[in-house]
Structure formats: structure tokens, C-alpha cells
Amino acid sequence: MKKHTFGIVLFLFVLSAPNIFAQKVKVLVFGDSQKIVNEAPASYTSAMDKILTDSQTKDANFIMHMGDIVEDNLVSNWQVAQTAWQKLDGKIPYVLNVGNNDIAGDGGILKYNEYFPLSRYQAWPSFVGNYDRNSNVAHRFNAAGVNWMVISLKIAPSASILAWAESIIVGNPTNKIFIISHDANPTSNVTKLALKYSNVLMVLCGHTETVEPVALTGPQGNKLIYLKTCFHNKVLDMYACILELDVEAGTISGRYYSPQYEKFWDDTTAPYYGDSKMPTKLLWSFPGFNFKNSDDLCPNDPNKVAPGLCGCGVPEGTCTDTNFPRDSIVLQAENAVFSGPLIATNQPGYNGSGFLDFTNNSNDYVTWTANVLSSADYVLSFRYALTANRPMKLTINGDVRIPSIAFPITGAWDIWGKYRTTQALQAGNNTITLTTIGSNGGNFDELGISGVQVVSGIENRNAMSKSVNILLKNNGNLMVNLMGYEQAGEVHLKLTNIMGQNVFQKSIINPTQLSISTSAFIKNAIYIISVEDNNSKVQTKIMTL
Incomplete structure (x- = not known):
């Protein structure tokens, strides 16, 4: 199980604190948008402004897009989408999904990662982790006293992507989780994965025309909602399914809405009312969910009710590096800014999509950017492999903190170790740089950060x-x-x-x-x-x- 480290926030304990479980959470689910981006770009961009001002959407806690952001991977479409979604940055957190039209033709998935780079989202408070740049990501938000998580997996996720998603699910047992994958269906591998875990609430997708949502039952008797949101024929409307999660009542409800026309689709005066391609149920609800945290901190592990030393899902005494908690910030080296090192995958055991192999004796560097909540001391944990003495310089925010770090030898290139050092970081963004100073450095996989x-x-x-x-x-x-x-x-x-x-x-x-x-x-x-x-x-x- 991948370990993570966390920071800790201390604050005044108030005995008369209000009920942490406020009642309702609102999530906007947008379907395939390639038609409106391609045929009515101005309408698409203005729709984002409407989302921020419309009375039904402006108070959303989170936004999900089901993929097919653009038509046929066209650069002109990506430029429109980039401008439009930037309007939401810092206002409403969101996650985009990668569909078949987003990787079609020249460039494949590279264009998506160019216009929506991982670096744009890593500093967000909601960011949890990623696999293969921004192609597969996890974000978290807190609302109504509950921790919710959204995991977005690109179309047709591979076994390694699904394994990454499963590690996120297992590692966050008290989070209530949504999984998005563009072409998921009730019998797909994505849905099979979701059904294994009682803290996964929904599988959401797009790709083909909307069908009525269905409730599926997992092996533990857990309920999972499968929802498809896609209306290809509505080319000039940035429509949404508004999800409402009532924490007290234990219900998940949905209702389709157009910010452009400011009408719900079940309104008899709505422009699409009675359309034969609309789903038969435009207003639906499923009861029987328990959103509140259970006394059982490992609900998916029949052998544990608390994480213990190794975490949920891992038998005690079988884990390694147990003195360290989970990382709150994990930054992959291959996604950082670097000059000199090469991205490599020729050694097993790395995390993410690869690692950095330093090649030059001097002035090769990698720079991570880490965003922290407050100025304080933090533990920096560098994951690396090394077979000989190859010291490096540590610089933070332009200041040399350690002129020469003698990283302990791990013994082989496929044996990964961690070097930890406590360093002061400032509130907001911090640049953390390792530079070669006479020998070409080891292989570096990631940087983990924890703090108080x-x-x-x-x-x-x-x-x-x-x-x-x-x-x-x-x-x-x-x-x-x-x-x-x-x-x-x-x-x-x-x-x-x-x-x-x-x-x-x-x-x-x-x-x-x-x-x-x-x-x-x-x-x-x-x-x-x-x-x-x-x-x-x-x-x-x-x-x-």
C-alpha cells in the first residue's frame, strides 16, 4: 500500500460547536460538450459566466465533466475550453474527464495535458493525487461535514490506472467517493471496482445518450448509483444534471437544468420539454445512503475497524516504513520542472508515470512547486534510488538550505528509499529544488510533504x-x-x-x-x-x- 504523509492543523476546541453535518450538498454534472465548443464557442464561454451567477448553480460545491470536452481533439476547441474553464478557477472546484474525442487524431492525449496541465491543479486545496499527468486525477472537497472525493479516470482505463484508483479508495475509507470514466457502463471494470467498496457512491459517465440512472448492489450489500449524462443533440446548450446529496435524509437526487435558459428540463415551458431523446425521468431520487462517518474507520476491511499501523486493507506486521503516516502532498518528479534529467521507466517500483534519471554531473536540477496553508516547519520526503555516493544541493525559494545532501545508498536501482529533512516553508507556493554538484545524482521518483x-x-x-x-x-x-x-x-x-x-x-x-x-x-x-x-x-x- 502506498503511504502518504499528512500535515496537521491545530485550532480551538469549542464544546458548543454547531452541527458539522449541514444538510445538503450540490454537485453539477456536465455531459459531453464537444458540439457546443465546436459549433457555438461563444455560447460555451458565456455558459461559464452563467454558472457563476445563476441561482441554481452558483452555490455548487463541486463540478464534474464527463469527457469529450472538445470535438476531434481540435486545437481551436482546446483554446476555447481552456479559456472557459479558467473562469471557474478559484471559485468552484472541478474535475474534467478525458473522452474519445479528447484524444482523437494528432497528438492524442498530449493536447489535453497541454491545455489542462497538471501544474495548474496541483496547488489546489482539493488536489489529492494523479496518475499519468492530469489524465487520471483525484480531488477532494468537504461539504455538510463530510469528506467527498472525485476520481476521474480517462476513457478505457488500463489495469494499472484501475490499480491506482483502488489504492486511493482503500487509502481513504471515510471519504464518500464518485468515480468518473467517459465510457463506463454497468458491467465495465470501472463499475466492478466501484462495487467492491461501500464508500463509493456513484459511477458517472457520458459518451452515449443519457439513460435513466440505476441503482446497483455490491457484494457487501452496498448501493451504487450509475449515472450517464450526455445529450449530443443539444448542441447549443451547456446543460447539467444537478445532484443533491441530502446528508440527513440519506438521499441522492438528480434534476436536469439549463443555465443558458434558466429552466429545469421537467418545466413544461422548457425548450426541451417532451423531447423524445430526453431521459424518461427528469427528476429522480435514490434513498438509503449513510453519508456520515461510521464508527468503523475501515468499512471496506472486514478484519479491521481502525487503520492500525499499516492502514486499512493491510494486515498488521506486513507493512514497511510504518513510522511514517500518509503524505498530504505528493509531487511526482516527472511532473515537476527539470533540466538535464530524463524521464525513465526502466526500473520497477516507481510511482506515477515514471521517474527522473539525472544524466549530467553538474547543474542538472528538478524543481517542485508545493503549496502549503501556513508558514511552518515541514518534513520533506524525497523518494529515490541510488547505488553510489552522489550528493546534491537542496534549494528552497532560492535559498540554499543544504549545500550537499549525502543521500544514503539504497543498494540497487530498483530499491527505493526515502530521505527526510525538516525545512521551513512559507504560506502559499514554495519552490523546492535538487541540483547535481559534481556527480550525476540518483533516480528520483517523488517528493512527499507533511507538516504541522x-x-x-x-x-x-x-x-x-x-x-x-x-x-x-x-x-x-x-x-x-x-x-x-x-x-x-x-x-x-x-x-x-x-x-x-x-x-x-x-x-x-x-x-x-x-x-x-x-x-x-x-x-x-x-x-x-x-x-x-x-x-x-x-x-x-x-x-x-
């Missing part, structure tokens, strides 16, 4: 002379520094998740410091650290990223 961001302090009860400081150390452990407890006698430290489950607890006499392994933590989850003695209580709320 303090948003606010602690809540004290009779603890004016006591404080709790929390740091994420190089070895991946959470270090809890306890000040003012040297003469406190027995002190009880407890770590619970938002459901009230104990994740860790220990009683210590006159403590000053305690180390907690974060390997059992999961991403995007809330935990509460409570430190209590006979006279006082301190609580700190942390959120993993």
Missing part, C-alpha cells in the same frame, strides 16, 4: 501555568511537549477521534514529553488531544491534512 500548522492554541481549565505544544517530527511521530506538568503527579493523556473513539491513551507521572505514532491516523479527520490531571484539563483539536 498552528491555527490557534488550546482550551484551558484551571491550567494557566500549563501548556501543550504539538510538533510533527522527522520520524513521523507526533511529539507532545507538556509544560508545567513536572510536579503534577499522574497525568492522563487521551487522543480521540470526532466520533469519541479512543485512538491512544496513556497515564504518566510528572510528564514533560510524549511521542505518539501517527501511523494509525487517517487523512482529513479530526482528533482531540486531552491532557488532564487532578486540578486542570487542556484540550487541543487537531485536523489531519
